[in-house]
Amino acid sequence: MxxxxxxxxxxxxxxxxxxxxxxxxxxxxxxxxxxxxxxxxxxxxxxxxxxxxxxxxxxxxxxxxxxxxxxxxxxxxxxxxxxxxxxxxxxxxxxxxxxxxxxxxxxxxxxxxxxxxxxxxxxxxxxxxxxxxxxxxxxxxxxxxxxxxxxxxxxxxxxxxxxxxxxxxxxxxxxxxxxxxxxxxxxxxxxxxxxxxxxxxxxxxxxxxxxxxxxxxxxxxxxxxxLAPVLNTQSYVWNFGDGLDTMLKSYNGDAYIFAMTQDALTGQRTFTLPTGVTPKTVDVVGENRTIAVKDGKFTDDFPVESTHHVYKVRL
CATH class of the missing domain: 3.20.20.80 (Glycosidases)
Incomplete structure (x- = not known):
């Protein structure tokens, strides 16, 4: 300590x-x-x-x-x-x-x-x-x-x-x-x-x-x-879509997307992945679920303003 x-x-x-x-x-x-x-x-x-x-x-x-x-x-x-x-x-x-x-x-x-x-x-x-x-x-x-x-x-x-x-x-x-x-x-x-x-x-x-x-x-x-090994790496600039607050990291062959909504709004949000990142699914860290990716995009729910998600994407 x-x-x-x-x-x-x-x-x-x-x-x-x-x-x-x-x-x-x-x-x-x-x-x-x-x-x-x-x-x-x-x-x-x-x-x-x-x-x-x-x-x-x-x-x-x-x-x-x-x-x-x-x-x-x-x-x-x-x-x-x-x-x-x-x-x-x-x-x-x-x-x-x-x-x-x-x-x-x-x-x-x-x-x-x-x-x-x-x-x-x-x-x-x-x-x-x-x-x-x-x-x-x-x-x-x-x-x-x-x-x-x-x-x-x-x-x-x-x-x-x-x-x-x-x-x-x-x-x-x-x-x-x-x-x-x-x-x-x-x-x-x-x-x-x-x-x-x-x-x-x-x-x-x-x-x-x-x-x-x-x-x-x-x-x-x-x-x-x-998540400290991921958080302590450089961040990358990428706009995943409207109404999102995000941070993009890359660690050990995976991309990590940290996400919340902007301006306390709620509901579904659609993420557009960076060019060249073409997984079939993304893992939602700590939530024991995956989300399908179609045409480089995936969608998830943010039911309350405090909702946050971390996504792991294989590069």
Whole structure:
């Protein structure tokens, strides 16, 4: 096991520390200039003892929204090797979440703000930060096990299907790492499942209100680990068809298609395979079924907005 946080008594050259988790949501605790200065000073102190390890920081959603100009976001991004943002779209209130784009503002509408497609849009904007910098650095995301604010008129509780769907939406849009938020600290009387450590609550205290979500977290972690050799390869650009969010990989003689729907829509989707890829069937990974291919195309169902499928195609 490896960690981005060093135990108190570990030596400076602790082998289980490949990188440093520098700080969390600095952009929400300082002014713009003060936050950048804080990051640079903290990293300078870390590098003095632990040169060679990568640096990672998590930011608030403000850095990819209309709250922060692109030049501010770039300055924060440039302080570390790896960036993530904590966007809890499924669980949070359907506020005016407007994601910044080079063309202006891209509202996350009330029809899609509490759906997997909101995470996809956030990842796209994070990719645009790299594009504006002209430097590609790994982008991570922070999924949540429970709603940080409980369940009331503004916030929804997480469900097992949502726990999984947020992760697949992130990965399909090139998140290179996931860091779980495992607390539910807010909401007061509206939060019957308040928790400082959801995993401990389930494992040690057998807390019923979060048991299914933690089980789903374990399941999606196992799925991602099993597919890690595929996920860690280069992605290829291909348009499989309208209404699809996809990621295409090639590994060990097979193509892998990771797929969800765009904009929280549901129903059947038809996939057009790349030229020269001519299988008779495709395997649906983890679902114990195959789909026939006809004239280079196949069709599958996406009954709810959280549905995701992974297809394996022999090359």
């Amino acid at each position: 490896f960690s981005l946080m060093k135990p108190k008594n570990a030596p400076d050259n602790w082998a289980q520390l490949p990188g440093n988790y520098v700080d969390d949501e600095v952009d929400g605790r300082f002014g713009w200039d003060e936050g950048v200065a804080h990051m640079n000073q903290t990293i300078k102190e870390l590098n003095a003892k632990e040169a060679g390890r990568f640096t990672y920081a998590n930011w608030t959603p403000s850095l990819i929204s209309y709250d922060a100009p692109m030049d501010i976001t770039k300055r924060y991004w440039e302080t570390v090797d790896v960036s993530s943002t904590s966007n809890y779209y499924y669980a949070g209130a359907c506020r005016d979440w407007r994601l910044r784009t080079p063309q202006g503002y891209n509202p996350t509408t009330t029809a899609t703000c509490q759906t997997s497609s909101a995470y996809a849009k956030a990842m796209q904007v994070m990719q645009e930060v790299n594009a504006a910098r002209g430097v590609y650095t790994p982008i991570w995301m922070v999924p949540t096990v429970l709603s940080p604010e409980g369940e009331h008129d503004l916030s929804d509780q997480m469900t097992p299907d949502r726990v999984k769907a947020q992760v697949w939406a992130m990965l399909i849009h090139e998140s290179r790492g996931i860091v779980w938020f495992t607390q539910s600290p807010g909401g007061g009387d509206d939060n019957p499942c308040m928790s400082g450590d959801t995993l401990a609550d389930v494992r040690i205290h057998n807390t019923a209100c979060s048991r299914d979500q933690v089980q789903a977290m374990g399941e999606v972690n196992a799925e991602v680990k099993a």
